[in-house]
Amino acid sequence: MSSKRTAGAVVIGGGAVGTAVACYLAMGGVDVTLVERGEFAWGTSRRCEGHVVTYDTPPGDYSVFCKTGQNLFYEAQKFLPVDFEFTPEGIGLLVDDESHLETVKENYEGKKKEGYDVTLWDRDELRHREPNIGDKVLACLNFNNDCTLNPMRLCFGLAKHAEANGATILSRTQVTSLRTENGRVSGVETDKGFIATKNVILASGVWTPQLGAMLGVNIPIRPRQGHILVTERVKGLLSKAYVEYGYLLTKHGLKRENVTPDMDKFGVAFVIEPSSAGTVLVGSSRRFVGMDIRPHPAVMRAVAERGNHFFPTLSDMRLLRCYAGVRPATSDELPIISTTHVPGLFVGAGHEGLGISLSLITGKIMSELVRGETPFIDTSYMSIDRFGFNPPALPVGETSA
Amino acid sequence: MFKKVSESKGKTITIYFEGQPLEVEEGMTVAAAVLGPSHGWTRTSHGGQKRGPYCQMGVCHECLMTIDGVPNQQACLTAVVEGMQVFRQNGVPDFHKENSHE
Ligand SMILES: Cc1cc2nc3c(=O)[nH]c(=O)nc-3n(C[C@H](O)[C@H](O)[C@H](O)COP(=O)(O)OP(=O)(O)OC[C@H]3O[C@@H](n4cnc5c(N)ncnc54)[C@H](O)[C@@H]3O)c2cc1C
Numbered sequence: 001m002s003s004k005r006t007a008g009a010v011v012i013g014g015g016a017v018g019t020a021v022a023c024y025l026a027m028g029g030v031d032v033t034l035v036e037r038g039e040f041a042w043g044t045s046r047r048c049e050g051h052v053v054t055y056d057t058p059p060g061d062y063s064v065f066c067k068t069g070q071n072l073f074y075e076a077q078k079f080l081p082v083d084f085e086f087t088p089e090g091i092g093l094l095v096d097d098e099s100h101l102e103t104v105k106e107n108y109e110g111k112k113k114e115g116y117d118v119t120l121w122d123r124d125e126l127r128h129r130e131p132n133i134g135d136k137v138l139a140c141l142n143f144n145n146d147c148t149l150n151p152m153r154l155c156f157g158l159a160k161h162a163e164a165n166g167a168t169i170l171s172r173t174q175v176t177s178l179r180t181e182n183g184r185v186s187g188v189e190t191d192k193g194f195i196a197t198k199n200v201i202l203a204s205g206v207w208t209p210q211l212g213a214m215l216g217v218n219i220p221i222r223p224r225q226g227h228i229l230v231t232e233r234v235k236g237l238l239s240k241a242y243v244e245y246g247y248l249l250t251k252h253g254l255k256r257e258n259v260t261p262d263m264d265k266f267g268v269a270f271v272i273e274p275s276s277a278g279t280v281l282v283g284s285s286r287r288f289v290g291m292d293i294r295p296h297p298a299v300m301r302a303v304a305e306r307g308n309h310f311f312p313t314l315s316d317m318r319l320l321r322c323y324a325g326v327r328p329a330t331s332d333e334l335p336i337i338s339t340t341h342v343p344g345l346f347v348g349a350g351h352e353g354l355g356i357s358l359s360l361i362t363g364k365i366m367s368e369l370v371r372g373e374t375p376f377i378d379t380s381y382m383s384i385d386r387f388g389f390n391p392p393a394l395p396v397g398e399t400s401a
Numbered sequence: 402m403f404k405k406v407s408e409s410k411g412k413t414i415t416i417y418f419e420g421q422p423l424e425v426e427e428g429m430t431v432a433a434a435v436l437g438p439s440h441g442w443t444r445t446s447h448g449g450q451k452r453g454p455y456c457q458m459g460v461c462h463e464c465l466m467t468i469d470g471v472p473n474q475q476a477c478l479t480a481v482v483e484g485m486q487v488f489r490q491n492g493v494p495d496f497h498k499e500n501s502h503e
């Protein structure tokens with residue numbers, strides 16, 4: 001890279017969120033440069049499961065937001081230049097506890113009224129569809145529009161499409177500092193040279209706080225670790241992805257009955273996804289242990305035990321490997337999609353367990369914010385202002401060049 | 402394609418690779434035993450590419466074969482046994498409930 005460059009906007013971070021932001025900015029006609037210190041999907045986006053979901057958001061604005069975000073994948077599948085193994089087969093919520101059954105049935109009625117495509121399988125129906133399911137599983141609530149995809153391929157596809165629309169893609173380039181002039185963003189210093197720009201979008205997952213701090217913007221995101229086990233390749237173990245109902249309780253940090261102390265301690269809740277290569281991904285856990293991404297045997301064991309409870313046949317299968325990642329978590333489980341008090345500085349981060357699901361909608365909104373437009377869907381409740389850590393963020397339109 | 406480093410002094414036994422009898426040295430691994438006749442490839446990936454034993458120590462899972470009717474066996478970790486039936490594995494094996502060892 002030559003030592004001096006200019007750009008209309010610089011996106012920092014090549015995960016699902018950053019590549020999506022770059023892609024929508026480029027499609028919106030902005031001269032954008034995407035900077036990633038590693039390769040695409042270097043951070044959390046290559047250490048996750050890749051579900052695009054609506055099952056875990058209670059009715060309300062945020063639920064509609066997630067649904068709108070999900071619809072964008074059905075569109076992107078048509079224009080992205082990379083097959084990202086998009087599988088719109090729906091995801092099933094497995095219920096193994098009598099006491100949850102009533103809530104789940106109410107949920108079913110409620111979601112149906114909201115226009116969701118949901119179906120409820122009773123025990124027999126579930127066994128008929130999934131012969132390998134464990135005896136203790138009582139029912140399954142299917143969210144038929146939920147989907148799975150390959151997050152790495154998604155990032156590559158978005159970066160490629162951004163490039164095809166005029167974006168400059170700089171991988172292996174680390175941002176070392178951010179510069180301002182007369183109080184507004186003026187450029188990005190990297191280990192490969194300076195990029196002059198009036199707009200910087202921080203889409204750097206768990207690393208966003210460090211970048212924000214460079215301009216005195218306090219961004220409260222904490223790493224929340226999760227483990228995934230990968231099995232040997234098989235066909236016919238299961239026909240689509242499932243999640244246990246208890247996942248919702250774990251996610252919101254609530255106490256669960258009928259789990260071992262380790263499962264409780266590590267926040268283990270069952271998630272399973274067949275990959276197109278034949279391996280099966282089994283997750284997951286949730287705990288705050290800093291930036292640690294080493295797989296831990298005790299957590300792996302707890303995840304495996306939980307897996308055997310729902311699909312006992314898993315105990316006959318070999319594990320090929322395990323990986324852990326850190327979700328970018330905020331204190332209220334909502335992402336930060338926001339302008340800041342520094343003109344030209346934007347934040348698109350903190351999606352915790354929904355960063356893949358909400359990547360495209362974040363990209364679309366960020367492209368609107370940077371171009372000075374009002375977002376097509378209300379995002380005011382995702383403003384960085386809600387934490388009260390910074391001077392008030394600038395109103396839409398005042399941050400753009 | 403593959404040459405043995407030293408001549409054996411051990412006992413030989415017969416295994417079957419793709420149905421063909423093969424005289425092999427007792428105590429070797431299936432991976433080593435079939436390297437010659439298999440021309441180095443012992444399975445195909447889900448995309449159809451040819452794959453063969455690589456790490457020879459149980460790590461890479463490239464050497465998966467169907468041994469005595471059981472798929473996904475690591476040939477590099479399995480010792481040859483008289484009369485053993487060894488087959489290349491095409492793609493991803495089926496794993497229906499009937500296959501489980503319950
Ligand atoms: C076990 C697990 C399971 C999950 N399952 C799902 C799921 O099923 N569905 C879902 O929607 N979400 C899931 N998630 C969450 C999802 O993975 C994250 O929310 C998402 O990946 C965050 O994407 P991101 O682009 O914000 O961050 P990242 O993917 O972490 O990208 C940030 C990028 O910024 C780069 N960067 C950082 N600092 C710099 C710098 N100074 N200069 C240049 N580049 C820099 C990093 O290298 C990195 O590539 C899961 C997460 C985990 C851990």
Ligand code: FES
Pocket residue numbers: 432453454455456457458459460461462463464465475476477478
């Ligand atoms: S050759 Fe690597 S596992 Fe057998």
